[in-house]
Amino acid sequence: MRTSSIRAAIVAAVITVGSLLGAGSAAAAPEQDPVFTPTSGATTMSVLVTKLTHAQATTRFRNAGITWSSSGNCSNRNNSTCTSFEQINLATVQGAETLKRACGCALNITGGTETGHASGTYSHWNGYKLDFSKYSGIGNYIHNNFTYIGGGKWRAASGNIYYDEGNHWDVTFYSCGC
Template structure:
């Protein structure tokens, strides 16, 4: 919350972007300064950490909404998933990456800032009891903020995670 409050104050002083639905502010240079990684690099990182993933279409094509792709994922987002796995001690299963079909915007799946995680008891408890509840999104999704400013949205059947400020 304190990170977001500081960014809001900065944003009000001029030259910032707003991430719709999350209330997170950042400068334009921060929004586009991310290091992009390939699908192959991301999957190697996830395999080594014991993170699993799946797609409803059993594919990795970024331009197919039934696939799960990590092409053009921000390195910080991948590192955020690794940190979540390590800190929580829970199984982490990715169900959505940078493929088309998600909501658009600066801080979107397509732009590498978000990952979707399948829900399971261990992970649900970790997020709800470790991170700070910060309210609900306009669609009713409950939002939790990590100490580093990442936002976890409970979208019913999965967690939609915005790795805005990983600091991993």
């Protein structure tokens, strides 16, 4: 499988670079999000990501025609009834923009980086995830273009994971593709 070969090559490269830089101590494994399950023998690595402010993200979403809503009508990152984009990864925003262009469907974000979601490395809080309203357009696009991997999850060619959580789509953006 091509994805496995690419992932193995990346892991090997990270191990090689880590050993060249003298990274020898192993860190405790972080709690994992239920959407992301590392493969056996996976290596934990740190990646530098570009973080955006709430204002920067909302400007980009607005320009892309992506809407957002909040049950609390607020954007406070520390309030679970708000929808915040504070400290969201640039690649996550770009992934949503790519999804919007590719599907041409309505996208409404209902969850961002606010507290109240599952923890873990690839979590909402850490800027990797967005929740989308479950409109038929996005569902049809996911079902027709991505690979079903079981458990209500679909994987895009980009590696991003789309998880049908019943009343919304929970999307983990590992890359800026859709």
